[in-house]
Amino acid sequence: MTPITATPSRSLAVVQVSEPSQVTSPGQIMLRRFLRHRMAVVGLILLTIILVFVIGGALIFSESYANQLALGEKFKPPSLNHLFGTDSVGRDVFARMIWGGQISLMIGIVSVVISIIVGTLVGLISGYVGGWVGSLLMRLTDALLSIPTLVLLLLFSRSLVGNTSTLVILGREFSASVIAIVLIIGLLNWMRLAHIVRAQVLTLKEQEFTTAAIAVGARQTRIIFQHVLPNCLAPIIVNATLGIGSAIVTEAYLSFLGFGVLQPTATWGNILTGAQARLAEVPWVWFFPGIFIILTVLAINFIGDGLRDAFDPRSHH
Amino acid sequence: MVQFVLRRLINAVPLLFFIAILVFFGLRLSGADPVAYLVTDPRISEADRFMLRARYGLNDPLWLQFVHWLVGDDWYERDVTGDGVPDEHGKRLGVLRGDFGESIRYRRPVTEVIGQFLPNTLILGLSAYAITLLFSMGIGVTAALRQYSLLDNVITTLSFVTYSMPIFFIALLCVQLFSVEFLKRGLPALPVQGMYDVRGDRSLGDLIRHLILPVFCLSAISIAGYSRYVRAMMLEVLHADYIRTARSKGLSERRITFVHALKNASLPVVTLIGIDLPLVLAGAVVTERIFSWPGMGLLFIQSLEPIDPSVIMVFVLLIALAVVISQIAVDIVYAWLDPRVRF
Numbered sequence: 072m073t074p075i076t077a078t079p080s081r082s083l084a085v086v087q088v089s090e091p092s093q094v095t096s097p098g099q100i101m102l103r104r105f106l107r108h109r110m111a112v113v114g115l116i117l118l119t120i121i122l123v124f125v126i127g128g129a130l131i132f133s134e135s136y137a138n139q140l141a142l143g144e145k146f147k148p149p150s151l152n153h154l155f156g157t158d159s160v161g162r163d164v165f166a167r168m169i170w171g172g173q174i175s176l177m178i179g180i181v182s183v184v185i186s187i188i189v190g191t192l193v194g195l196i197s198g199y200v201g202g203w204v205g206s207l208l209m210r211l212t213d214a215l216l217s218i219p220t221l222v223l224l225l226l227f228s229r230s231l232v233g234n235t236s237t238l239v240i241l242g243r244e245f246s247a248s249v250i251a252i253v254l255i256i257g258l259l260n261w262m263r264l265a266h267i268v269r270a271q272v273l274t275l276k277e278q279e280f281t282t283a284a285i286a287v288g289a290r291q292t293r294i295i296f297q298h299v300l301p302n303c304l305a306p307i308i309v310n311a312t313l314g315i316g317s318a319i320v321t322e323a324y325l326s327f328l329g330f331g332v333l334q335p336t337a338t339w340g341n342i343l344t345g346a347q348a349r350l351a352e353v354p355w356v357w358f359f360p361g362i363f364i365i366l367t368v369l370a371i372n373f374i375g376d377g378l379r380d381a382f383d384p385r386s387h388h
Numbered sequence: 389m390v391q392f393v394l395r396r397l398i399n400a401v402p403l404l405f406f407i408a409i410l411v412f413f414g415l416r417l418s419g420a421d422p423v424a425y426l427v428t429d430p431r432i433s434e435a436d437r438f439m440l441r442a443r444y445g446l447n448d449p450l451w452l453q454f455v456h457w458l459v460g461d462d463w464y465e466r467d468v469t470g471d472g473v474p475d476e477h478g479k480r481l482g483v484l485r486g487d488f489g490e491s492i493r494y495r496r497p498v499t500e501v502i503g504q505f506l507p508n509t510l511i512l513g514l515s516a517y518a519i520t521l522l523f524s525m526g527i528g529v530t531a532a533l534r535q536y537s538l539l540d541n542v543i544t545t546l547s548f549v550t551y552s553m554p555i556f557f558i559a560l561l562c563v564q565l566f567s568v569e570f571l572k573r574g575l576p577a578l579p580v581q582g583m584y585d586v587r588g589d590r591s592l593g594d595l596i597r598h599l600i601l602p603v604f605c606l607s608a609i610s611i612a613g614y615s616r617y618v619r620a621m622m623l624e625v626l627h628a629d630y631i632r633t634a635r636s637k638g639l640s641e642r643r644i645t646f647v648h649a650l651k652n653a654s655l656p657v658v659t660l661i662g663i664d665l666p667l668v669l670a671g672a673v674v675t676e677r678i679f680s681w682p683g684m685g686l687l688f689i690q691s692l693e694p695i696d697p698s699v700i701m702v703f704v705l706l707i708a709l710a711v712v713i714s715q716i717a718v719d720i721v722y723a724w725l726d727p728r729v730r731f
Contacts, residue, residue: 214406217711219670229692361557368552
């Protein structure tokens with residue numbers, strides 16, 4: 072992937088300088104490219120609708136309602152009382168979709184923030200600084216990459232089974248397993264990004280502007296964070312966007328296999344926990360979470376695709 | 389070339405060692421007790437529990453357990469009776485001497501257990517992978533040749549949707565449609581449990597019937613991802629100068645597409661195959677769970693709770709070794725396909 076250097080956009084600005092009102096910054100060009108990507112705009116709208124659902128819905132249904140047990144009402148098919156039916160202990164699936172959606176999206180975003188920070192740092196250090204620290208970091212990266220991600224995640228999340236403690240954050244009670252899952256997904260998903268950033272840094276290191284910065288006596292941290300890092304932002308942002316989608320799916324897989332977020336805290340993945348033995352009889356328990364996961368991941372993938380095109384000066388769609 | 393392969397294999401030794409340490413200590417530090425489920429029985433006395441734990445070497449310090457796993461414990465005398473006096477020699481030879489330990493769950497050597505589950509996973513995984521390659525090549529090339537046509541747009545949208553699906557959704561949808569709904573309507577339903585009918589004759593036809601749904605679910609998602617990739621690679625190649633040259637020489641479109649373009653576009657696909665093929669060994673955890681397919685994924689999930697350390701260690705190291713070997717194979721194939729690449 073070519074780094075976004077300032078050259079192409081700047082020459083564009085020079086051409087248009089005769090009409091000062093039309094001067095476009097690189098940011099504006101990217102925004103325009105992004106908005107011209109039809110599927111990306113569809114994705115943005117879709118994601119907004121989902122956000123309105125999980126945030127707006129929370130104003131109508133309380134979390135205590137979403138967690139309310141009603142054993143006599145278990146596995147009721149969708150009706151006017153329960154739009155999406157009820158789960159294995161009679162909780163309203165619709166309300167759990169709302170509150171679970173918040174957790175699922177939160178898991179996606181926070182774990183990606185963690186993996187972006189770790190992946191970028193590892194990539195920068197092993198690419199720019201190198202030395203034994205760099206090669207040790209790359210060895211770790213390669214070791215983690217030679218185990219399938221889901222296997223790796225299951226290995227570490229198995230320790231959560233049986234840990235039923237809860238935490239209170241911002242007045243809301245969470246199962247502590249939420250934090251653990253966020254950490255596990257975040258800390259075990261940075262390897263590919265580290266490789267991408269490292270490759271980028273290795274080419275940037277040899278370019279003239281880095282040499283110039285060294286020549287004027289800039290400190291190493293300044294070169295890394297002011298000159299090299301900004302040129303790696305495009306792949307990092309694209310990777311982060313797509314990562315949110317895969318983190319949401321990953322949480323769903325872990326929960327499906329019984330190694331994810333524990334009850335009563337809802338996620339899109341663990342709504343179907345407790346129904347594993349009879350999934351064929353109660354399709355609404357997996358159908359609605361499945362549809363919401365697909366729509367969210369689809370929206371995120373569209374946006375990621377749009378961002379990739381917007382950042383890439385070579386693509387002319 | 390022999391030298392190249394040897395050097396790469398030697399380089400992989402520290403990697404495998406590193407993974408072994410990571411998984412061994414990671415597993416045990418999480419507080420898992422391999423014999424916890426054996427000792428919950430209240431009739432078992434404290435002394436028996438001690439002896440049971442000692443038999444599996446679980447009373448030794450953790451680092452010593454790792455050493456025993458690696459080189460065996462036949463040189464080590466441990467206390468089995470709980471009186472503080474060492475009184476029994478170990479019997480294990482260690483991984484380095486070809487003893488991969490015993491599964492606590494199955495009470496059999498790990499190699500035997502893996503040998504029982506691995507072929508099932510290969511049947512499922514390799515057929516799904518072959519179908520993935522076949523279809524994604526066809527779809528990717530078709531879409532690239534007709535870029536931005538209606539067909540291309542339909543393929544793109546479909547692959548985006550399929551790619552965004554969690555596999556349990558496709559799998560459960562298939563079970564619902566082809567088993568539950570078909571049965572309700574008296575149609576010939578497809579089996580959704582295991583590899584053979586319980587009272588069946590274990591024939592090839594029976595196996596294939598059981599394969600249809602899991603293979604379909606596994607390959608649907610990978611076809612979506614792979615065909616996107618093939619399309620992108622194909623488009624990149626189709627705009628290259630040598631394609632224009634070939635066209636100006638008056639070669640047929642068929643020859644240009646399949647000989648000049650596809651051959652070059654499949655180079656990056658080789659890299660992708662090299663990354664994904666070894667992971668077939670790990671099985672498909674979620675799919676095998678849903679279809680009760682007795683493969684490696686199911687074995688892995690079983691070995692997590694209650695924990696079966698020897699099985700997990702061999703499982704992880706087997707995959708890591710496959711990854712290493714496949715990377716070497718990719719480099720060799722690359723040098724063969726692309727004369728510019730040298731060892």
